[in-house]
């Protein structure tokens with residue numbers, strides 16, 4: 001589904017943050033991406049989401065060579081990838097419901113065609129009662145779940161989540177993890193960047209560990 005071959009990345013003239021990174025994300029797989037702070041987890045997620053280009057190596061996304069994907073093709077490809085950013089990136093002047101529905105609205109879909117889907121998804125992440133409030137009044141965990149719902153509304157084939165349990169207490173972290181596992185059971189590939197060892201210990205999943213610019217994989 002996504003394949004990296006000897007990928008390297010440096011920002012500007014800086015040092016190489018990622019070096020000779022090779023791995024595959026198979027369809028319907030579940031993996032954690034871990035490593036110390038500054039190891040390059042967010043950078044690797046950005047390469048997966050195609051918001052960064054590698055400085056060397058090959059990246060193949062859904063059968064296409066990344067270097068041949070045009071700017072025009074990118075939005076369509078990205079629709080197949082859901083991403084939850086570390087800082088959520090919710091729009092404060094729109095309700096939770098509107099935030100989640102936004103990707104569909106942008107595509108010109110009629111509200112009547114998606115209203116039930118958005119409501120159902122918000123109920124699934126436990127925000128049924130918070131649908132019509134603005135993000136500033138949501139708790140950190142609620143914002144996190146709203147961001148997850150927005151990433152899932154277009155039924156992506158792969159979900160990338162950057163420290164999704166970073167701002168929540170352990171019971172909520174377990175609940176979010178159950179949500180990701182359930183999503184994975186339904187067929188979505190999941191990549192969770194985290195340095196929460198306790199979280200990783202709860203699932204027997206593949207671990208991709210970044211350190212010193214290199215990636216080690218433990219299946």
Ligand SMILES: Nc1ncnc2c1ncn2[C@@H]1O[C@H](COP(=O)(O)OP(=O)(O)OP(=O)(O)O)[C@@H](O)[C@H]1O
Pocket residue numbers: 011014017035036037038039040041042043044195
């Ligand atoms: N836009 C940028 N320009 C220059 N350097 C950057 C940029 N973004 C990240 N870096 C550097 O790249 C390295 C990796 O950063 P990255 O955010 O990918 O690490 P991380 O593993 O996600 O860290 P954390 O766990 O703290 O979120 C760091 O040294 C960081 O300072």
